[in-house]
Amino acid sequence: MKTTRVVIAGVGGQGTLLATRLIAETAIKQGLNVRIGETYGMAQRGGPVMGHIQIGKVYSPQIRPGEADALLGFELAEATRRGVTFLKEGGLAIVNSKKIPPVEVISGMRKYPEEKELISLLHEVTSRVAVIDATSLAEKAGDPIATNMVMLGALAASDVLPFGEKEITAMMKESIPARFLELNTKAFKLGSEALKEENIFMKNQ
Amino acid sequence: MILDAPGTTVLLMGNEAIVRGALEAGIRIAASYPGTPASEIGNTFSEVAKEMGIHFEWSTNEKVAFEVVYGASMCNQRGMVSMKHVGLNVALDIMEMAALRGVKGGLVFVSADDPSQHSSGQEQDQRWLAKQNCVPALEPSDPQDAKDFTVYAYELSEKYQLPVMLRTVTRVSHMRSNVKLGKFQKLDRDAKFDFKQFSYVVAGFDKLFYGREKEANEKIAKIKVEFDSSPLNKLVMTGEERVGVIATGQTYNYVMDALIKLGVKNKVAVLKLGTSNPLPEGLISMLLKGVDKVLVTEEPDPFVELHVKALAKDINPRVELYGRMNGKLPGEGELMPLMVDGVIAEMLGEKIPPYPRADVEKEAKDMIFGRMLTVCAGCPHRPSIYALKRAVKAVKGDIHKVIINGDIGCYGLAWAPPMSYEDTYFCMGASLGVSQGMSQVGVDSIAWIGDGTFFHAAIPALMNAVQTKTNIKVVVADNGVTAMTGFQPNPQSGKMATGESTKSVSIEAIAKAVGVEHVEVTDAYDTKATETAFKRMLKTEGVAMVISRRVCATEAIRRMRPKRPVPYEVDESKCVGCKLCLSTFGCPGLSFDEEKKKASIDPTICMGCGVCAQVCNVSCIHGRDE
Numbered sequence: 001m002k003t004t005r006v007v008i009a010g011v012g013g014q015g016t017l018l019a020t021r022l023i024a025e026t027a028i029k030q031g032l033n034v035r036i037g038e039t040y041g042m043a044q045r046g047g048p049v050m051g052h053i054q055i056g057k058v059y060s061p062q063i064r065p066g067e068a069d070a071l072l073g074f075e076l077a078e079a080t081r082r083g084v085t086f087l088k089e090g091g092l093a094i095v096n097s098k099k100i101p102p103v104e105v106i107s108g109m110r111k112y113p114e115e116k117e118l119i120s121l122l123h124e125v126t127s128r129v130a131v132i133d134a135t136s137l138a139e140k141a142g143d144p145i146a147t148n149m150v151m152l153g154a155l156a157a158s159d160v161l162p163f164g165e166k167e168i169t170a171m172m173k174e175s176i177p178a179r180f181l182e183l184n185t186k187a188f189k190l191g192s193e194a195l196k197e198e199n200i201f202m203k204n205q
Numbered sequence: 206m207i208l209d210a211p212g213t214t215v216l217l218m219g220n221e222a223i224v225r226g227a228l229e230a231g232i233r234i235a236a237s238y239p240g241t242p243a244s245e246i247g248n249t250f251s252e253v254a255k256e257m258g259i260h261f262e263w264s265t266n267e268k269v270a271f272e273v274v275y276g277a278s279m280c281n282q283r284g285m286v287s288m289k290h291v292g293l294n295v296a297l298d299i300m301e302m303a304a305l306r307g308v309k310g311g312l313v314f315v316s317a318d319d320p321s322q323h324s325s326g327q328e329q330d331q332r333w334l335a336k337q338n339c340v341p342a343l344e345p346s347d348p349q350d351a352k353d354f355t356v357y358a359y360e361l362s363e364k365y366q367l368p369v370m371l372r373t374v375t376r377v378s379h380m381r382s383n384v385k386l387g388k389f390q391k392l393d394r395d396a397k398f399d400f401k402q403f404s405y406v407v408a409g410f411d412k413l414f415y416g417r418e419k420e421a422n423e424k425i426a427k428i429k430v431e432f433d434s435s436p437l438n439k440l441v442m443t444g445e446e447r448v449g450v451i452a453t454g455q456t457y458n459y460v461m462d463a464l465i466k467l468g469v470k471n472k473v474a475v476l477k478l479g480t481s482n483p484l485p486e487g488l489i490s491m492l493l494k495g496v497d498k499v500l501v502t503e504e505p506d507p508f509v510e511l512h513v514k515a516l517a518k519d520i521n522p523r524v525e526l527y528g529r530m531n532g533k534l535p536g537e538g539e540l541m542p543l544m545v546d547g548v549i550a551e552m553l554g555e556k557i558p559p560y561p562r563a564d565v566e567k568e569a570k571d572m573i574f575g576r577m578l579t580v581c582a583g584c585p586h587r588p589s590i591y592a593l594k595r596a597v598k599a600v601k602g603d604i605h606k607v608i609i610n611g612d613i614g615c616y617g618l619a620w621a622p623p624m625s626y627e628d629t630y631f632c633m634g635a636s637l638g639v640s641q642g643m644s645q646v647g648v649d650s651i652a653w654i655g656d657g658t659f660f661h662a663a664i665p666a667l668m669n670a671v672q673t674k675t676n677i678k679v680v681v682a683d684n685g686v687t688a689m690t691g692f693q694p695n696p697q698s699g700k701m702a703t704g705e706s707t708k709s710v711s712i713e714a715i716a717k718a719v720g721v722e723h724v725e726v727t728d729a730y731d732t733k734a735t736e737t738a739f740k741r742m743l744k745t746e747g748v749a750m751v752i753s754r755r756v757c758a759t760e761a762i763r764r765m766r767p768k769r770p771v772p773y774e775v776d777e778s779k780c781v782g783c784k785l786c787l788s789t790f791g792c793p794g795l796s797f798d799e800e801k802k803k804a805s806i807d808p809t810i811c812m813g814c815g816v817c818a819q820v821c822n823v824s825c826i827h828g829r830d831e
Contacts, residue, residue: 064543
């Protein structure tokens with residue numbers, strides 16, 4: 001079986017871990033091997049975080065540069081930072097247009113780069129870049145905290161994972177507490193619809 | 206985690222797998238002090254201890270944790286101690302004694318090392334301490350190994366009556382993968398102190414006290430032989446290969462992926478090494494004799510490599526050794542997949558294409574900020590630092606007339622912009638000690654320490670200051686929890702690891718009891734009151750302390766879930782665009798709208814603490830419900 005490799009990039013506090021875990025637990029449910037490596041720094045929130053998910057026969061918890069089938073970027077600059085290193089040529093980038101300015105920007109030491117500059121760098125490694133406003137969609141679903149489920153929904157709607165939306169939503173029912181399930185399912189669906197609107201990106205070119 | 210279904214496959218993190226292994230081995234007790242990358246071991250124990258009928262505690266420090274578990278071991282109960290690598294430095298005294306006096310109930314301790322210092326001040330390789338103290342060290346490569354090695358470690362510990370080190374690295378501790386569960390062993394042992402083994406009176410002082418090093422050395426010699434046929438070490442070799450690899454712990458993953466990537470699986474003999482102390486010299490010798498070149502992969506020090514080099518001198522001096530010592534791999538830090546690909550290709554005389562992304566990566570690096578670490582939105586440490594800086598400026602005239610000696614925890618990020626107000630930090634509790642040395646030679650300083658760290662290691666230093674009449678100023682940045690590692694309770698939290706309530710130990714009562722006369726408590730969110738308290742402290746002769754108290758904002762919000770705090774907002778009609786809130790306070794919830802030339806607050810980040818409203822000179826920030 002082909003190995004599937006996904007890099008998740010974001011900022012601490014964005015809930016990247018829950019998205020990562022749902023993918024992994026769905027994979028195990030399907031009888032697949034999964035290996036996840038996570039890199040996070042010292043701060044509870046606000047620092048760069050990155051997750052590497054690999055499904056199939058792999059050993060290392062780290063994806064080699066240039067070998068990821070997809071990038072799930074929860075924050076604009078973090079998406080570009082990781083995408084240019086890890087995405088394979090022609091890989092799928094799903095990018096949340098949300099900007100979370102770091103302390104360098106807040107305190108005036110640096111400027112936050114323009115969205116089009118960041119996206120054009122991603123275009124140097126792939127033409128398949130889908131930018132969605134996941135945080136606003138999560139707000140629409142009821143709470144910006146559900147950004148992670150919007151992003152997961154978008155990934156599930158693509159052709160990257162060896163399973164689809166149905167399998168992931170079934171796993172969500174198993175592992176998300178009932179009182180949060182409605183919000184998360186709604187967010188997941190909005191994410192999936194958002195990617196489908198970008199349908200040119202769905203098929204591997 | 207507590208699923209009693211042997212054979213089932215579940216997703217576990219390396220740290221969780223270690224807990225599962227300990228539970229399968231029938232432990233009765235576990236103790237830890239939080240520290241990345243080890244913290245999830247204790248977090249997991251916290252969640253399952255009650256249900257599994259075992260004792261788990263977040264001890265005051267690692268030494269206490271080790272002693273607690275050793276006490277139970279002398280009474281024939283299995284136990285686990287876990288800590289980050291530098292925690293073992295704190296527990297070293299008792300670890301060495303446990304190795305010399307021996308254990309009764311299996312004692313396994315986890316040293317979660319952090320090569321490349323993802324979340325540590327240093328990347329110390331604790332395998333040297335295992336070697337130094339005659340302690341066997343096991344190195345799992347993934348979560349399945351982590352569980353299986355842990356179960357085995359208890360058998361080994363009891364067979365040789367030695368504590369066993371389970372040594373992980375961050376990439377194993379934080380790796381998640383399929384783990385096939387095993388059976389829970391039901392030990393049902395009576396807790397009885399073993400007088401013959403441990404009592405000076407019964408066993409005899411001379412027998413217990415002297416000559417134990419010899420005994421420990423003999424145990425290690427026996428274990429070395431046992432490790433040659435241990436399933437923890439696997440040599441795959443046909444005899445046709447010219448190149449061999451000794452792949453230690455987690456680096457085995459990089460080696461296997463490299464062999465697959467390069468398509469050279471049948472050209473390279475591989476020893477998967479799971480026991481780094483003592484080394485299985487028979488297996489290593491077999492490899493050294495059978496090939497021309499041997500690569501040793503390990504993290505971060507050339508610990509195995511050094512010993513392999515010594516062995517090679519006797520076994521096969523012609524073998525060419527590759528690794529960190531001959532410069533083919535870096536001398537420190539984590540290995541990366543590409544490094545291992547490269548060195549194996551070189552050993553086989555194969556070429557790998559140059560890395561194609563260097564240019565675009567450089568472009569990205571130039572364009573994108575590094576995202577420096579900072580304390581969270583709503584963090585009470587930010588206003589404490591803000592107030593401290595203002596107080597020092599007011600009393601001393603210049604903020605740099607006082608050295609700020611910080612300590613280990615979230616507040617250690619006080620050095621970060623825009624506050625940029627902390628000169629040093631070293632290791633748990635050191636702020637109080639180094640401040641005394643500075644004071645003795647006439648240099649003013651402030652010890653800036655958190656509540657967890659105060660309990661962990663600062664109390665002896667505080668007593669020292671009182672006894673020596675040293676003029677030090679201490680600020681306790683007290684947010685009620687051990688926040689940086691995930692909100693674990695500490696002695697003042699009023700609750701135990703399992704959530705049960707208990708007495709709260711008071712920092713101010715301790716300070717007063719040891720003789721600190723000037724002790725004040727302020728609310729960190731009240732910047733004026735806090736600043737005034739700091740000013741009084743700075744003007745006081747002798748040991749003076751201010752406890753700047755407010756619960757961690759992230760913890761406060763966890764407690765109020767699913768409700769969210771009401772965010773603050775900027776009244777754009779009043780904001781003059783001076784950026785004072787950004788340049789002097791710099792909460793991550795604030796930003797500047799370059800088009801409107803006004804400050805703004807991101808409601809998804811804002812924790813509703815309202816301190817930025819106190820910082821603003823024109824009163825343009827207010828709560829949404831006001």
